[in-house]
Amino acid sequence: MSIAITGATGQLGRLVVAALKAKAPTTKIIALVRSPEKAADLGVEARAFDYxxxxxxxxxxxxxxxxxxxSSSEIGQRVAQHRNVIAAxxxxxxxxxVYTSLLHADHSPLSLAEEHRATEADLTASGIPFVILRNGWYAENYTMGVPAALAHGALVGSAGDGRLSLATRADYAxxxxxxxxxxxxxxxxxxxAGDAAVTLSDLAAEIGRQSGRDIPYTNLPRDAYAAVLxxxxxxxxLPDLLAAWDIDASRGALFDDARQLSALIGRPTTPLAEAVRAALA
Structure with a gap:
């Protein structure tokens, strides 16, 4: 058996390759990347591949x-790019x-969902046996804001009290x-999605607890948050998209309590405290 991974030098792709090497060391692993020279450190065969x-x-x-x-990182071009890959x-x-889609892609209000819905339909029509992994939000999407929160003494966003079922990239990998x-x-x-749903206020409190500082969460209107970004x-x-996704999150778009992720990986998903600790490090 040979397993190939598209986008293997990306943040998720690298974690998948590393985890796959550890779990299936005798399996032939192929990294599909735009620039094979950038995949030399992965320690697997690399082939030139462009969506x-x-x-x-x-x-x-x-x-x-x-x-x-x-899934491709090029929003707006994903449907055509993914269609190319499915045909090939x-x-x-x-x-x-196996395709990485979006949490509740079939009815999610997130603007990202439309392209994922189209790709899921293309997969179904292709006749290729498939599995769809509808990934929720990466914890890193929010913890990447930790340095800014420390620099300005506050965490800002537009997600209000929306419950976010966050998991780390490593969990999804x-x-x-x-x-x-x-x-x-x-x-x-x-x-x-992650086992425990948190709010941005919870995230701010955890940043404050670990840094020993008072870091409040300040909720902003969509346009004001986009302006900050x-x-x-x-x-x-990105600023307008991120602000819009936060508004969707405030209405429950990033919440899920089915715990299918932890069931699949055989352990609890990474807790918020650990994700914040990694960001602070």
């Missing part, structure tokens, strides 16, 4: 039995395609590896 260049994909997928399609996987005879190495059955859809230097359209 947007179909003609590069068939050769890269030669001999691949299982493919992890980590079918032509190459891939036996199982471990779930992907479980599926890649035989857990689950083709056709299954997993709703993956723009002032911090985030490129368009």
């Amino acid at each position: 947007s260049i179909p003609e590069s994909q068939a050769a890269a997928l030669a001999g691949v039995t299982t493919l992890l399609l980590i 996987a079918k032509a190459a005879g891939v036996r199982l395609l 471990e779930a992907a590896v479980a599926i890649l190495t035989g857990a689950g059955q083709p056709g299954q859809i997993y709703e993956l 723009k002032q911090a230097g985030l490129p368009a359209p």
Whole structure:
């Protein structure tokens, strides 16, 4: 069996490769990346692969039995890019395609969900056996704001008292590896999220507890939060998107209590305190 991972030099992809090497050391692992030279430190075979260049994909997928399609980071181009990969996987005879989608993609209000819904439909229509991992929000999406919170003495956002079922990238990577190495059955859809739902006030309190400082959470209107993000230097359209997703989160878009992630990985998901500790380190 050979397992290939798209986006293998990305933040999630690197964790998947490392976890897969540890769990299945005799399995042939193939890193599919735009620049193979950047994958040299992964310690696995690397093949040139670009989501947007179909003609590069068939050769890269030669001999691949299982493919992890980590969703593209290029918002607005994902449907076409993923469609390219699905077509190439079918032509190459891939036996199982595992796709990283979005939590509750079938009805999520997040603007990200539309592209994931389209890819899920393309997968269903392709005839390739598949498993869909609907990943919830990474804890790192919020803990990356820890340095700014410490610098300014407050954590800001627009999620209000919305409950966030956060898990770390490592948790989601471990779930992907479980599926890649035989857990689950083709056709299954997993709703993956952290065990414990927290609010941004909880996050601010934990940052304060570990840093020994008073770090309150300040909830801002959507436009005001977007303005803060723009002032911090985030490129368009990220500030407006992040602020809009926080509003969705305030209405429950990032909450899930089914605990399918911890069931899949066989342990509790990483607690908030540990995620904050990593960010502070």
